[in-house]
Amino acid sequence: MVANISFPRFLKLGPGAVESLGDVLTDLNVHRPLLVTDAFMVSNGSAERLLKIIAGAGKEGALFSGTVPDPTTESLHAGLDAAAAHDADAVIGFGGGSPMDTAKALAVLSKQGGEMRDYKAPRQYTGPALPIIAIPTTAGSGSEATQFTIITDVTSDEKMLCPGLSFLPIASIVDSELTASMPPRLTADTGVDALTHAIEAYVSKKANPISDGLALSAMRTIGRFLLRAYRDGSDTEAREAMMHASTQAGMAFSNASVCLVHGMSRPIGAHFHVAHGLSNAMLLPAVTAFSIPGARDRYAECARQLGAAERTDSDDIASARLIEFIDTLCADVEVPRPSTYGIDEPKWDSLIPLMAEQALASGSPGNNPVVPTADEIADLYRTVF
Structure with missing residues (x-):
């Protein structure tokens, strides 16, 4: 390629x-x-x-x-x-x-x-x-x-x-x-957005050696500094590091594309007016768990770069620790579920078929390590709610 x-x-x-x-x-x-x-x-x-x-x-x-x-x-x-x-x-x-x-x-x-x-x-x-x-x-x-x-x-x-x-x-x-003036909620949402960009660029079917280097560097930085920036907005070292990581992750996904999280995130933003970074954060744990079987070695490397796993850990152990890391991070920065965010469940359920169709039509799910069917996307929407 x-x-x-x-x-x-x-x-x-x-x-x-x-x-x-x-x-x-x-x-x-x-x-x-x-x-x-x-x-x-x-x-x-x-x-x-x-x-x-x-x-x-x-x-x-x-x-x-x-x-x-x-x-x-x-x-x-x-x-x-x-x-x-x-x-x-x-x-x-x-x-x-x-x-x-x-x-x-x-x-x-x-x-x-x-x-x-x-x-x-x-x-x-x-x-x-x-x-x-x-x-x-x-x-x-x-x-x-x-x-x-x-x-x-x-x-x-x-x-x-x-x-x-x-x-x-x-x-x-x-x-x-x-x-410097970003409030904690915005710091969290945009920080997890940058993390999603880095992970999806690295596991994308369009990944390449240039995007890999940028994505891995971004992950190392985000693993060290996101929580610091969230907890103390005056931490200038953390602010600068997250800015660099965000740009690196942007360069990475611009040249490797994003995957299923983004494909599913856009319809949530369009129909329920959830900020893009926040809807990515809502989806990241479940979509990552679904996708790991298609690129276990790559997800394991994400865990190692983030500091969630050791170099000596097997891919099975490291990829499992990635899920634990993302779950803990989302809890630490108080990412809500769609249900606790205030989205109406009947409306969510009624729009799932359309959202699944729109997610697939975006093309992003086709880059995912496990390419989902519309039914699988619908199941993921139900899971994250």
């Missing part, structure tokens, strides 16, 4: 890196960037800080702060209007996964047109797009390093995976200081 490896053209990494935004714009010959973010980043002054950096570099920036959690085809309309009104020559995605996903979608639609559903998997879009600069403020989605965006189609409640090199940021700025 030939592996296709793609990364951002360059990445600025480290505390205070966001101050280099002006240099990045100059290096890319960008003059009229649209800053794509959300109301929270405006309210805390972060958006204004970036606009001042942009202006200080002699560029004419504009602000679009209308992104929403789990962006939809409908929520893109105002952003497209803003990009057109500003005659933007680049987009800057600033925030968590949702602003970055929105920026990626605007970059493609502003240049190529059409509807977002035109770009969903299995299509791989590599055509014209505005340059994308990604600046994450959470340590989880890894979107700053991936060739994917996820947009919900309001007509079908389908969370569409839209892949292709045109969605890959040309530059990323990864500054751990931007995560």
Whole structure:
């Protein structure tokens, strides 16, 4: 199998890196960037800080702060209007996964047109797009390093995976200081999201030596630092380490793809408006247990990298300890089940056939070590509830 490896053209990494935004714009010959973010980043002054950096570099920036959690085809309309009104020559995605996903979608639609559903998997879009600069403020989605965006189609409640090199940021700025204000719940959800990215990239049928190295490194870091960051948000070493791990995991799954957890997670987010990282965390223990027989050696290595098993442990023992580790981690960071989160059981049960169909249609389950049937996915949805 030939592996296709793609990364951002360059990445600025480290505390205070966001101050280099002006240099990045100059290096890319960008003059009229649209800053794509959300109301929270405006309210805390972060958006204004970036606009001042942009202006200080002699560029004419504009602000679009209308992104929403789990962006939809409908929520893109105002952003497209803003990009057109500003005659933007680049987009800057600033925030968590949702602003970055929105920026990626605007970059493609502003240049190529059409509807977002035109770009969903299995299509791989590599055509014209505005340059994308990604600046994450959470340590989880890894979107700053991936060739994917996820947009919900309001007509079908389908969370569409839209892949292709045109969605890959040309530059990323990864500054751990931007995560300092993340509350414990968000730290946990995004941290488990990064862990899911690393595990799924490593066990994916599309894994390769480059993605393996990134995924394993991310797991080692997450095993050491996630709980520290969750328990003490002022732990700057843990914050920086989790930011690095998130970007590594993003690079890993961008080049190896994700698997069953993500395939099942997207419908939960679309139908019940559960944050992506949290729905991944709800699914991770059960889906991992289901999948281990297909790649026991790889799951065993995950356990060793996370510190859950010893080098001398057999694959059987190590893979079993991986499940124990994930269960304990989810308990420590208080991941709820769908039932305790407040999701209505009759509604959940009624949507299981559709969610199973949507999960399979995303293509991600086909990368899983054990490729499930629709009935097996339905059983897993019942198990996790």
